[in-house]
Amino acid sequence: MDKMLTIADLKRKAERRVPRMFFDYADSGAWTESTYRANEDDFAKIKLRQRVLVDMTDRSLATEMIGEKVSMPVALSPTGLTGMQHADGEMLAAKAAEEFGVPFTLSTMSICSIEDVASVTSKPFWFQLYVMKDRDFVNNLIDRAKAAGCSALVLTLDLQILGQRHKDLRNGLSAPPKFTPKHIWQMATRPKWCLDMARTKRRSFGNIVGHAKNVSDLSSLPSWTAEQFDPRLSWKDVEWIKERWGGKLILKGILDEEDARASLDTGADAIIVSNHGGRQLDGAHSSIAMLPKIVDAVGDRVEVHMDGGIRSGQDVLKAVALGAKGTYIGRPFLYGLGADGKQGVTTALEIIRKEMDVSMALCGKRLIRDVDRSILA
């Protein structure tokens, strides 16, 4: 049996287990994928300072994100179609995150619904909102997240129109999948995935089907997004969303110092420095390159989180050193899920925890709360 020691191991296994169109959906960025690659590559350029003869006992990665206790500063990113990486994927990932003591964020574009995830978890999870033109539907989504006890709303700002990902267009990605010879072949060569999928009824967008009016072609993500997402979303809208929600609000998708400063007026509890995992504006800077500039721009006035390119616990440590109070992983948990279901998500989290713990100690720190720029070489 293969030993899963790195996120790359999980990725290779997921590629063997998940039909090509869904594996590619996770492993893709916009256009040339340069920003997708930069997110990972720029982490590798940051060097850590090796220290010796410091007490390394009683280490702890525990901290807080938006006032919630977390066993380490890593949350699961909201990702669309997660229930296509593995049957009931969002429910499995949410349970794995809850047991691990880290936040799970459910995407608007999930396969399992808000209510499905609430039915299998006992602690509050976070809900990510995309703003559609149909405001009744948006209000209803916010109310459903409230009713399910979600403890934070993550408002995504960087996808009002969809960046082009060539692989998805070439693969004819849809949910549920189409039954063309190509798609049937992709699924037939992944029998375990098919068997699990045959056992669940959750194969379409659980938050939307049966809730949104006039949804004509939901199976096609690009056309549905073009038709339904609101390209006029503005800072003013953040106000009514905050008011309607009435709880903790996190703004996701900020990559510019000016936007970061503007976010201070919204009263948001946190911002996520993010370029949507390189899936939107190809050619934009990596998240980790922008993080220190944004931290310097906003100071302590809002909690700064980041995502994009984290593939190891060392990457989390570097982000924390550069001022992130929390981080998120997208693809690492999706690869775990595709590889081994709930256990795979736990494995991804364990890999990251171990790498972070050992690296922190070798940098001469015992507490993640004490990590700052001084651990960087």
Ligand SMILES: Cc1cc2nc3c(=O)[nH]c(=O)nc-3n(C[C@H](O)[C@H](O)[C@H](O)COP(=O)(O)O)c2cc1C
């Ligand atoms: C397959 C996939 C689907 C995603 N879907 C969403 C989504 O529905 N909503 C959202 O706000 N971000 C979405 N994202 C972006 C992630 O939340 C996150 O910003 C990104 O994955 C972080 O980069 P990483 O994958 O390198 O960790 C998605 C990312 C991936 C890989």
